[in-house]
Amino acid sequence: MKRYNVHKVFHRRINANLLVFSVALLLATVANINFWSALVHAVGGFSLARLPLLAGSLLIVVLLFHALLIPFSFRFVAKPALIACLVVASASTWFINEYGIVIDKAMIQNVFETDLREASELLNWRLVLFVALTAGLPSLLIARMQIRFPSGLRGLGQRAGIFAGALALAALLLVLLFKTLAPAVREHRELRYLLTPTNVVQALNGYLRNRWSTPVALQQIGRDAVKGPRWAGAARRTVTVIVVGETARAANFSLDGYARPTNPRLAREEGLINFARVQSCGTATAVSVPCVFSVLPREQYDDSMAKHQEGLLDVLSHAGFRVLWRDNNSGCKGVCDRVEFVDMAAPSPGKPHCAGDECYDEGLLEGLPDLIRQPGKDLVIVLHQKGSHGPEYAKRYPAGFGRFGPVCRSSEFSACSRESIVAAYDNTILYTDHFLAQTIDLLRQAARDADVDTSMLYFSDHGESLGEGNMYLHGAPWMFAPDEQTHVPMMLWMSDGFSQRFRIDRACLQARRDQPLSHDNVFHSVLGMLNVETAVLNPKLDLFHACVRN
Structure with missing residues (x-):
């Protein structure tokens, strides 16, 4: 042979x-x-x-x-x-x-x-x-x-x-x-x-x-921004918290009709206004976060253009607010480059609300009461969650929030049943429910004790696929992204003093809860809610414009 x-x-x-x-x-x-x-x-x-x-x-x-x-x-x-x-x-x-x-x-x-x-x-x-x-x-x-x-x-x-x-x-x-x-x-x-x-x-x-495109000079917008007439004679400071959620899809919020009770605390929250039909600007953080804080609507949004243009946080600064970004994610994607930034995602020995290499979202609230009590300018604080970021959903919440199960504890979805993947994801929404309720409690307490008028606006940057059509995670091109990746939760809470000062009709806002909205509304609605007058404000996209009473 x-x-x-x-x-x-x-x-x-x-x-x-x-x-x-x-x-x-x-x-x-x-x-x-x-x-x-x-x-x-x-x-x-x-x-x-x-x-x-x-x-x-x-x-x-x-x-x-x-x-x-x-x-x-x-x-x-x-x-x-x-x-x-x-x-x-x-x-x-x-x-x-x-x-x-x-x-x-x-x-x-x-x-x-x-x-x-x-x-x-x-x-x-x-x-x-x-x-x-x-x-x-x-x-x-x-x-x-x-x-x-x-x-x-x-x-x-x-x-x-x-x-x-x-x-x-x-x-x-x-x-x-x-x-x-x-x-x-x-x-x-x-x-x-x-x-x-x-x-x-x-x-x-x-x-x-x-x-690597040729550097372009930063385009200034909203330099004419000033506080409007509803600020006249006000003795109390205001504190507005904007919570940017991560990978939370509306389909798994019981406030939006989901069968599992993923929002037990928010469901009991008096005065909370939940907007049920909100579309995201993108399907990934790197797109949605810059887009939602940009004056550019989704149809005209261009990453390069937005990167060289001031955004919502800049306009608020021009109007005289102190603006602070607290981050438990992977940064603000350029949105907060010209305001105060605090990275709270890195664990350290003895740091509360951390386990191993993971810091839970409640860490974003550490020291917030003291910050609110500090005298000075009116405050706008952005809290950027880790939220429901996958694929290891089970790492996003403390052990006490593992109510639904059994859960997938692996990044290899093929090793888990779809039911266990969804259960782990639902626990992240349960923890977000707790985090948002804690934020509202803190703001309610501050309104009573710190002589401030407070409010909170929450929205998620994008949604998530959990096996529908054999698709997982997010990041699908928007033109054919499934609803699970683009339909996001959004909700608003205001203290009585805040709504009275700015003459906001809560019943009017509640009546708009089922209207189709999008991230395009956020830029203009935040300015409208805080009665900031500027030429870049579009009243047609301001949720509050029709709900302010003389």
Whole structure:
């Protein structure tokens, strides 16, 4: 029997163009299972009649990938470039498959702007094993291979011919299949965010272009802001707390009709006004937080433009308020750059309301009564929650709030039942209920003892998918994001002194609880509630405008 030398087989020489084609084929197939599953669904399901369409689509993707990789088929470039493509594609495939996400610019922005503690929750042995098998083994083969690189003008000509030929054949197939394929792609725009690694490259390019764009001078807005006539003769200071929730979806608030009693304390809160139909500006913190504090409406919102323009907190400062941001999340995304900022997310020895590397949201209330009693300007305090941030929902609340169960305690959703994932998430909403009720109690006490008029506005930055349509977490492009990611809770509480001072009709606001609202209303409503007069205030978006009595 003939004996094979494994060492020689492992080091067999291979033409660079053939290697590139092999990697393109691997990327188009193994790394894009989710894309092909979505495409099959988009064209109406698998059948023999659709086999030519699906086979042609596969060939188009292979040819495009081959053409795109040909420029990397040179010595010293080929191996690192091909290995990088395999690793990126493998990791992307795992996250898409595990959490049902799609990869776009907002998702990449979320990755770069999420702190290390949050990011570490997404790393586990199954991810490492998947990447090792689907990218590590092929990468090891590539690293050990001896590659023949066509040289000189002949080599350049070969590469140019392959590049042009692959694109030409892909274009021809696209023309032949266009009539059937185009409607499916047009109706299912999420497909472009599932094709990896091109989705990562496009998203990263968009993010870096915004990040490294030419610096633009900060556009000032609301410099004319002043306190209006309802402030005249007032002897008491005001304290307004804006609570920015994290990943809380309205669908799991019992105040909004959810079957589980996730809001037992808020349900008993007299004078609380709950707005039931509120849409978020984005589906990720990195988009929604800057957007909600921007004067730009969602349809006109642009991250780069908002980054170089003053926002709500600046206008309040111009009007004479002291503005403070307290953070238990991953920062304010530029919103609080020109006001006081306190990072309360980092645990330290002896720090209350912390366990291990996690600090619970109640820590945001530490020292707040003393801050409120300090004489000086009227206060606007923003509390940025950790809220219901996933995937490890069970870390977001103290043990005493694990009322619903059994709960998923893993970041690997595939290792948990959907019921246990929802139970853990519901416990985070139960804890948010407690946190908001504690905030209201503190403000109510301050109104009695500290001679101030107080109010609280709460809204979540975005929602969360919990397995509906096999989708988890958040960050889906807004144009086709499910309602679970865009329908968010919002509620308002005012002390009697606050509503009387600003002549706000509570019954009028209660009557608006079921009207369709959005994050677009927040900027203008906060100014309207505090009777701040400025040219940038749009009365049509001010919830309070029609509810102020003379």
